[in-house]
Amino acid sequence: MSYKFGYIAVVGKPNAGKSTLVNFLTKNKVAIVSPKAQTTRNNILGILTTKDFQLVFIDTPGLHKSKNALDKFMNKNIRSAEGGADVILYLIDSTKIIDEFEYDYLTSLKQKSDGEIIIVLNKVDLVKKPKLLLTLQELSTLGFENIVPISAKTGENADSLMDMILKYLPESQTKNFLYDEDYYTDKSLKFMVSEIVREKALYYLNDEIPHGISVNITKFELKPTLLVVEADIICEKDSHKSIIIGKNGAMIKKIGQNAREDMEALVGTKVLLKLFVKVKKDWRENINFLTEFGYKNED
Numbered sequence: 001m002s003y004k005f006g007y008i009a010v011v012g013k014p015n016a017g018k019s020t021l022v023n024f025l026t027k028n029k030v031a032i033v034s035p036k037a038q039t040t041r042n043n044i045l046g047i048l049t050t051k052d053f054q055l056v057f058i059d060t061p062g063l064h065k066s067k068n069a070l071d072k073f074m075n076k077n078i079r080s081a082e083g084g085a086d087v088i089l090y091l092i093d094s095t096k097i098i099d100e101f102e103y104d105y106l107t108s109l110k111q112k113s114d115g116e117i118i119i120v121l122n123k124v125d126l127v128k129k130p131k132l133l134l135t136l137q138e139l140s141t142l143g144f145e146n147i148v149p150i151s152a153k154t155g156e157n158a159d160s161l162m163d164m165i166l167k168y169l170p171e172s173q174t175k176n177f178l179y180d181e182d183y184y185t186d187k188s189l190k191f192m193v194s195e196i197v198r199e200k201a202l203y204y205l206n207d208e209i210p211h212g213i214s215v216n217i218t219k220f221e222l223k224p225t226l227l228v229v230e231a232d233i234i235c236e237k238d239s240h241k242s243i244i245i246g247k248n249g250a251m252i253k254k255i256g257q258n259a260r261e262d263m264e265a266l267v268g269t270k271v272l273l274k275l276f277v278k279v280k281k282d283w284r285e286n287i288n289f290l291t292e293f294g295y296k297n298e299d
């Protein structure tokens with residue numbers, strides 16, 4: 001028997017579909033997904049184990065220029081994932097064009113990376129062939145050879161991507177898996193619960209509010225038949241607070257109801273969820289708040 005083990009960093013611009021892909025390939029929902037940019041903030045491991053291999057995908061925040069301390073935290077996570085990876089999947093939203101920022105990033109990634117790079121052209125279910133060919137041409141002039149068009153949503157061509165990833169991982173005669181076989185993420189239930197609230201808030205809120213919110217779990221009691229959760233949705237302005245609460249509390253109720261349903265599906269028990277909205281001005285610049293909300297790099 002021979003075995004394979006490896007870390008696969010999943011990077012790319014916000015909204016490219018990184019979290020969707022990691023969830024699809026690991027057959028588990030390890031990361032929240034939303035139509036808004038910059039949904040993922042922490043590196044999240046999604047682990048797929050079979051009898052022959054263990055693949056550890058590292059979902060990362062979307063690449064963007066740092067404007068505040070939270071951005072710096074997110075960008076540092078991306079660099080650390082790239083640094084520790086055997087294979088880097090660089091995701092491109094094939095409905096978009098490759099802009100200068102992405103072009104420069106890809107060029108420098110190619111120069112500095114030790115691991116294998118696979119370019120994943122995602123969302124092919126949304127794009128016409130001629131557009132796809134144009135992007136493929138552009139990528140080959142950049143010198144990338146491994147390009148896989150896929151749809152992380154429908155799973156189209158995901159098998160070819162898996163084959164290519166496995167091709168680049170070294171073979172071992174001993175079982176060299178680093179994680180327990182039933183371990184599918186490095187994140188705690190408490191983290192997942194807070195992310196579920198953020199996912200629903202991202203989904204329902206518009207404009208600039210989603211980027212300025214955080215969810216802080218203040219009570220978490222897991223009993224055999226009930227999970228009790230209290231959480232603060234943190235925002236930056238009083239005007240945002242009113243929008244998150246909504247007319248007669250309609251918005252917060254909608255967020256809460258949807259979040260509770262997902263939590264119940266995750267833990268398999270009833271969930272009692274209470275949400276509060278708090279204003280913490282400029283929390284994205286405040287190291288104490290960032291630490292409290294779990295946005296701190298270990299160094």
Ligand SMILES: Nc1nc2c(ncn2[C@@H]2O[C@H](COP(=O)(O)OP(=O)(O)OP(=O)(O)O)[C@@H](O)[C@H]2O)c(=O)[nH]1
Nearest residue numbers: 015016017018019020034038039040062123152153
């Ligand atoms: N049609 C289609 N939609 C997709 C596909 N992959 C992802 N999406 C959608 O694209 C949006 C963004 O997906 P995410 O997985 O959150 O993207 P991300 O790259 O993790 O984004 P950040 O965490 O913000 O960096 C969501 O609305 C997904 O449903 C795809 O292959 N096809």
Ligand SMILES: [Mg+2]
Nearest residue numbers: 018019039040
């Ligand atoms: Mg994401």
